[in-house]
Amino acid sequence: MNSMTWGLCAPATVPSIRRTRTLQLNEIAARFNQLAVPGLGGVWFARQIVMALQGVWIARQLNNGTSNIEAANAIEALSCWKGYVEGKQRDARLRGFNKIRKLHAKDLTFNAARKRTFYVTIPMRMGTVEALPALGFVTPQRSFNAFDCTATGEQLLRLDKGQQALFTRWIAAPDSIATRAVQPSYEALSSDACQLIRSQLQHAGSETDSQRRSAALAWMDRLRQSRPARIRWEKRPAEITVEHWHDLQAGAYFFATRAAALELLERLEVEMAQHHSGVCHDLRSPLSPPLLDAIQHLRQRAQAFLLLQHPDAAARQFCHECDQPPAAVLRALVERDGHILKLNAEQIEPGNAFRGNSAADTNQDEDAVEPPSAQDFWPEHLSRRMHNLFLLNLDLHGELSAWLDKGKVA
Structure with missing residues (x-):
């Protein structure tokens, strides 16, 4: 995936847009994330929901050709700028560090902010595409631009009506200078x-989805009040059902297998680039000890998933492979890749995105910023949605800023 169309639905965790190995596993990953915390998407703090919802409501109310995406992205950009003005620097709830941090208020007209190049290409709004309809704040539609606020969504916005009025006046007069009275993100x-x-979170959606979110939220409450040294698969939390816990563990083991597969392909790519007789690899030739170790590690991860006997057939197929x-x-794996490495009979050849240096894959773009995660007690490779729900629950109790400021989130 070399580019991402502006405004399309995005996954809960957005990968690098420069060079990505999906291994045709995105749908499986999405299923395990959905089983973990249904409908949460990439939401991890409360104002993320409100900024996106404000954009939807204002664009619909003005009905002047402004799209939901333009309004929501501009609101997010202005809210982040205000955070930088107040002296915040590196906070995961602030984006556009390189683009908007040093701008003056006169530069932040809506006509400027609505342009695609003004703000980051992967705004935090994209993490709300699934959550807004799933939580009942907008009518379900295929795209963000088609969203319309529900009565519940309008009720939430009325609880922040002062900010709503400021943003509405700014967008309605698109060449006016941005007000400093807006609240930071x-x-x-x-x-x-x-x-x-x-x-x-507790009641929206189907009974199954609401029950899982409600149970997970109850668990987050307990973790917030009494943080364990380590959460282990052998000790299921009382709030989580056996079936839900099994899905969480299977998801973590699947994600671990996927990570090991990606590490193996990266190592193979580096070795191919360093091979003096050419960059191709013959499947019939002996493998180096590091590659054999990586394959053994991958097999162990896959076997651990298969032992759980999870019903996801596509995940089982991948782990059997x-x-x-x-x-x-x-x-x-190369057949699944076909983008960075490709198969030609018994030869593994460089694909269009081949670089031969895994360090070159590092995306320095600020768009790659991910939500922070409390990595000190979670099981390895647990769905990021559970991390996000923990942070969101902190925010709903007014404790997220203190948590972040104390450096408790890595």
Whole structure:
């Protein structure tokens, strides 16, 4: 994936847009994330929901050709700029560090902010595409631009009506200078707004989805009040059902297998680039000890998933492919790749995105910023949605800023 169309739905965790190995596993990953915390998407703090919702409501109310995406992205950009003006620098709830941090108010007209190049290409709004309809704040539609606020969504916005009025006046007069009276993106919502979001997490959607979110939220409450040294799969939390816990563990083991597969392909790519006789790799040739070790590690990860006997057939198929003799493992993974490495009979050849240096894959673009995660007690490779729910729950209790400021989140 070399580019991402502006405004399309995005996954809960957005990968590098420069060079990405999906291995045709995105749909499986999405299913395990959905099983973990249904409908949460990439939301991890409360104002992220409100900024996106404000954009939808204002664009619909003005009906002047402004799209939902333009309004929401501009509101987010202005809110982040205000955070920088107040002296914040590196906070995961602030984006556009390189683009908007040093701008003056006169530079922040809506006509400027609505342009695609003004702000980051992957705004925090994109993490709300799934959550807004799932939590009942907008009518379900295929795209963000088609969203319209529900009565519940309008109720949430009325709890922040002062900000709503400021943003409406700014967007309605697109050449006017931005007001400094807007709240920064990290500003906590009112207790009433937080309570409404919490209620939607507990009750919106199907019975199965709401029960899973409600149970996970209860677990987050306990973790917030009493943080364990380490959460282990052998000890299921009382709030989580056996089935839900099994899905969480299977998801973590699948993500671990995927990570090991990606590490193996990166190592193979580096070795191919360093090979003096050419960059191709013959599947019939002996493998280096590091590659054999990487394959063995991958097989162990895959076997751990298969032992759980999870019903996801596509995930089982992938893990079976990873639990084969070395040459068969490489063949299967390269067939899934086909973008950075490709298969030609018994030869693995460089694909269009081949670089041969895994360090070159590092995306220095600020768009790659991910939500912070409390990595000190979670099981390895647990769905990021559970991390996000923990942070969101902190925010709904007014504790997120203190948590971040104390450096408790890595």
